[in-house]
Every structure is written in structure tokens, then in C-alpha cells.
Amino acid sequence: MNASSIAQLSVNAGLLLPLCMLLTSTALHAATETPALSAATGTGVSFHPPGEHMIPEGKFGDMIRMGRDIMLDTPKHAAPFVGNTLSCANCHLDAGRMAGSSPLWAAYVSYPAYRAKNDKINTYQQRLQGCFRFSMNGSAPPLGDPVLVALEAYSFWLATGLPVGKEAAGRGYPDIDKPAQSPDFKRGQTVYAARCALCHGADGAGQKAAGRVVFPPLWGENAFNWGAGMASFNNAAAFIYANMPYGMSYSLTPQEAWDVAYFMDAQERPQDPRWLGSVAATRTKFHDTPYSLYGQTIQGRILGNSGAPKRPPNESEAHIAP
Numbered sequence: 654m655n656a657s658s659i660a661q662l663s664v665n666a667g668l669l670l671p672l673c674m675l676l677t678s679t680a681l682h683a684a685t686e687t688p689a690l691s692a693a694t695g696t697g698v699s700f701h702p703p704g705e706h707m708i709p710e711g712k713f714g715d716m717i718r719m720g721r722d723i724m725l726d727t728p729k730h731a732a733p734f735v736g737n738t739l740s741c742a743n744c745h746l747d748a749g750r751m752a753g754s755s756p757l758w759a760a761y762v763s764y765p766a767y768r769a770k771n772d773k774i775n776t777y778q779q780r781l782q783g784c785f786r787f788s789m790n791g792s793a794p795p796l797g798d799p800v801l802v803a804l805e806a807y808s809f810w811l812a813t814g815l816p817v818g819k820e821a822a823g824r825g826y827p828d829i830d831k832p833a834q835s836p837d838f839k840r841g842q843t844v845y846a847a848r849c850a851l852c853h854g855a856d857g858a859g860q861k862a863a864g865r866v867v868f869p870p871l872w873g874e875n876a877f878n879w880g881a882g883m884a885s886f887n888n889a890a891a892f893i894y895a896n897m898p899y900g901m902s903y904s905l906t907p908q909e910a911w912d913v914a915y916f917m918d919a920q921e922r923p924q925d926p927r928w929l930g931s932v933a934a935t936r937t938k939f940h941d942t943p944y945s946l947y948g949q950t951i952q953g954r955i956l957g958n959s960g961a962p963k964r965p966p967n968e969s970e971a972h973i974a975p
């Protein structure tokens with residue numbers, strides 16, 4: 654997506670997007686050094702990853718460029734491992750550069766690390782495997798696969814000059830205040846209609862223009878699956894507060910961000926690939942947190958009750974950490 658495709662889309666749809674959004678999207682997708690409007694506001698971040706023009710020549714540079722391309726168009730550049738229409742950069746904005754949207758440079762220096770999700774020390778490549786399985790609703794590339802090596806090379810390069818061994822400012826998402834009132838489906842629905850549906854669609858399916866995803870899906874068959882980080886509404890609230898509506902960071906109140914995150918995560922999406930044969934068993938083992946709505950009854954429906962995963966994990970995944 655670029656400014657002209659957004660402009661085209663908004664013309665087609667008869668919508669008027671504020672100019673700042675067009676400018677921001679240009680900045681984001683050109684993967685520039687200083688995005689016009691940034692989720693970094695208030696995070697005390699002083700680190701800037703190197704600019705595109707600093708990518709070295711030769712094999713290392715080729716790997717870095719491949720990693721960047723995978724981030725920006727994952728279904729095209731990592732096709733065998735992707736089961737939806739998302740790209741990594743839909744959630745890791747500005748091709749993984751933007752502080753406050755889980756930037757890759759801050760992630761890179763934080764691994765190997767223990768993860769409660771699988772009760773193991775995970776290397777960076779193992780962490781990336783999880784992104785493919787859950788956020789991309791696909792399958793994990795084998796360790797050492799060029800797709801993982803390219804993403805690792807790109808992340809390593811983005812982190813040039815960043816100190817290791819301490820948490821980088823700007824990692825993950827900025828803290829969001831706890832909501833004054835418990836997150837609520839109906840209030841979230843109202844926020845969604847007013848602030849999100851324009852781009853992501855009333856049905857959450859996103860929008861395509863000329864065969865390309867311009868606004869990514871939030872739920873439904875082409876979205877992240879139930880095992881993804883974004884399916885926990887605390888993560889989603891923090892992401893949304895700092896990054897959505899697109900180009901309008903921090904324009905929702907924390908309460909609105911929690912409500913709309915709850916609403917988004919109370920919609921159907923692809924089954925958790927760790928499926929244990931029933932919603933109840935899968936909830937007990939993998940979703941026993943207040944922030945997962947999997948297996949909960951909301952609006953009279955049991956969420957996640959769609960049967961076994963449509964895309965069974967491939968055999969090479971039998972040995973990887975869940």
C-alpha cells in the first residue's frame with residue numbers, strides 16, 4: 654500500500670481521509686528513518702535504526718533486503734509458511750522500525766529469552782517460528798530456513814548500535830492505563846463503528862484494492878488465529894492505543910482502546926493450532942488467562958467453537974515448542 658493506493662481507495666469509497674494519514678502511510682511504507690507521526694511519543698526512545706540507504710552490498714545486504722521484503726509482504730515472500738492475508742508489518746509498523754509497535758530492533762537484543770508460552774528458553778528464530786504459526790496462521794519455517802535467517806539478519810542489522818543486555822526503550826507496546834470500567838462488548842462495538850470500520854470494514858474482514866490488502870483483516874478466516882499475541886485483549890488494547898486508528902496514535906482514550914480491543918477479540922477467527930480436540934481442553938491448557946476470550950460465552954456464542962484447525966500443522970512442527 655502506498656499513498657496513491659490509499660488515496661485511490663478513499664476516492665473509490667467516496668471517503669475523505671485526513672491528509673496526515675496519507676502522509677503517515679507514505680512515511681511508513683517507504684520505511685523511512687523518522688515516521689511523521691509515531692507511536693514512540695512518550696516512550697523515551699532515543700534509538701534510531703539505520704536508514705535503508707545504509708544496507709550494505711553483498712550477501713549480507715541481500716539477506717537484510719529479503720528480511721525487509723518478508724516483513725512488508727509476507728504472503729508473497731514467505732508463501733509456504735503463511736495461512737492468512739496479513740503481513741508482519743501490519744502489526745510491526747514501518748517495516749518493524751516503529752518504537753511502540755513492537756519494533757524488531759528492540760526484540761532482537763532481547764533473545765534468547767525464557768517464554769512462559771512454551772516454558773523454554775527461546776532463540777530469536779524460535780520466537781519467529783511462533784509468529785508464523787499464530788499471527789500468520791501458517792506453519793513454522795524450520796530453524797535455519799532462509800526465511801528465518803533473512804528476518805534475523807534484518808532485525809540484527811536494524812539493531813546496529815543498540816546496547817544488548819538491557820531492555821531497550823520502545824520495546825513492545827507502551828503501557829496503557831488499566832480501564833476504569835471492565836472492558837465491554839457493546840461499548841467496544843460503538844467505538845469500532847465510529848473509529849475502525851471505515852478501514853477494516855464493518856465485518857472486520859479488511860479491504861483489498863487491485864488484489865492487494867490495503868486494510869488488513871481483524872477477524873474472520875484471513876486474520877490472526879486464536880493462539881496469536883493479538884488475540885489477548887490486553888496486548889490488543891496496548892497496540893491499538895498507541896497505533897490505531899492508523900496515523901492517529903493516542904487519539905482513543907485508554908477505556909475506548911480496551912473496549913474496542915475486547916470487541917475485536919470477541920470475534921471468531923481461525924482455530925488455535927494447538928487444538929486439543931475440544932474448546933474446553935484447549936482453553937484450560939493454553940487460554941487460562943483473563944485476557945483470552947477463547948472458550949468464553951459472549952453474546953450467546955462460545956468463542957473458538959469452530960472445530961479442528963482447517964490447516965493442520967505440518968509434520969515438521971511436531972518437535973517445535975507450542
Ligand code: HEC
Nearest residue numbers: 739740741744755759760784785788804825877882883888
Ligand atoms: C496480528 C499482528 C501480528 C502479526 C501479523 C505479526 N506479529 Fe509479531 N507480534 C505481535 C504481538 C501482539 C507481539 C507481542 C505479544 C506476544 O509476545 O505474544 C509480537 C511479537 C513479536 C516479536 C517479539 C517481540 C519482542 O520484543 O519480544 C517478534 C520478533 C515478532 N513479533 C516478529 C514478527 C514477524 C517476523 C512477523 C511476520 C512473520 C510477525 N511478527 C507478525 C503481533 C503480530
Ligand code: HEC
Nearest residue numbers: 742743744746848849852868869870871893897898899913
Ligand atoms: C485509516 C484507516 C484505519 C483506521 C481508521 C484503523 N486502522 Fe487499523 N490498520 C490500518 C492499517 C493500514 C493497518 C496496517 C498498518 C501497516 O501495514 O503499516 C492497520 C492495522 C491494524 C491492526 C493489526 C493488523 C491486523 O489486521 O490484525 C489492528 C489490530 C488494527 N489495525 C485495529 C484497528 C482498530 C481497533 C481500529 C479502530 C480503533 C483501527 N484499526 C482503525 C488502518 C486503519
